[in-house]
Amino acid sequence: MAEKMTGASWGERLTLRVGERLRRRRLDMGYSVRELSERTERFGHLVPRQAIVNLEAGRKASLGVDDLFMLAHALAMNPLHAVYDPMAQGAPVEVLPNLNVPTWEALEWASVRDSVLDTIYGIDIDGAKHIVKMRSRLDAVRERIAGQEERLGEYQARFTELDGDAQETTRQLMDGLRTGLDAMRSEEASLVHVLERLAVQMNDSWFSSSAVRNYTKKVWFADDEPSS
Missing domain, CATH: 1.10.260.40 (lambda repressor-like DNA-binding domains)
Structure with a gap:
């Protein structure tokens, strides 16, 4: 044989x-x-x-x-x-x-x-698309939050070393970063709320598995990708 x-x-x-x-x-x-x-x-x-x-x-x-x-x-x-x-x-x-x-x-x-x-x-294809897109959006928001927090931390570390106009300018920049962070955190909370309403467990769900998530995106989102 x-x-x-x-x-x-x-x-x-x-x-x-x-x-x-x-x-x-x-x-x-x-x-x-x-x-x-x-x-x-x-x-x-x-x-x-x-x-x-x-x-x-x-x-x-x-x-x-x-x-x-x-x-x-x-x-x-x-x-x-x-x-x-x-x-x-x-x-x-x-x-x-x-x-x-x-x-x-x-x-x-x-x-x-x-x-x-x-x-x-327990979800259909449209539901799967919606959840994966929402989760991808949440990941992007969290990535922006991390970057914003890092920038704010850098300004805060230098703030006491500055004086006069430089300190005032830095304060205004930090206020702007905090305002942006508040908006991003609000968006993050809204996305989490929507996902939780969809009965998705954030730490133990199918979309937290990169293999299944990437498979789903590759198969069903192929037509959604922008052409290069």
Whole structure:
């Protein structure tokens, strides 16, 4: 048997998982590869013996939907269960490229939900976009606050060393920085309030995970990025 694919793409890894699931089911049913191929032909769509061999051996990079459904039917198996093992429950599975979730959540998404985020986090795609954008805006505000505080601290450290007009000018600059900080902190508080109203836990939520957050932005915000 040839060595299975290594360094595979997500699609290849998915096909490999399906091949292993179908092979296990075939052995449980007691069919040889030839018998399984003959069954698919009797049901109206031949999946050649060699194609099944290559699939089970991990030598196929992809699997057509027609072949998947026919093989599952010939094995008296739900096609979805060829992709996700219903007995795995909480075991992680790669539902999308580099996005692993418990198997039962993957099954729920694939069977009844419109969005994987709706399954995992209880929000739809528009909700996910809104939350990520709000969080990105909050991060930007906090970055500006940190910069403003740093500048104010520098002025305060030099203030007592100044005299006359220089001290008065510095005082006016510091007053302006404080006014700006008040406005930014007010914006920060408003953003936090909105996020909390969306039932998002600031320190333990999906968007605090950089992997999921970056994945979401890359997939759904691609059309929103300004052209260079």
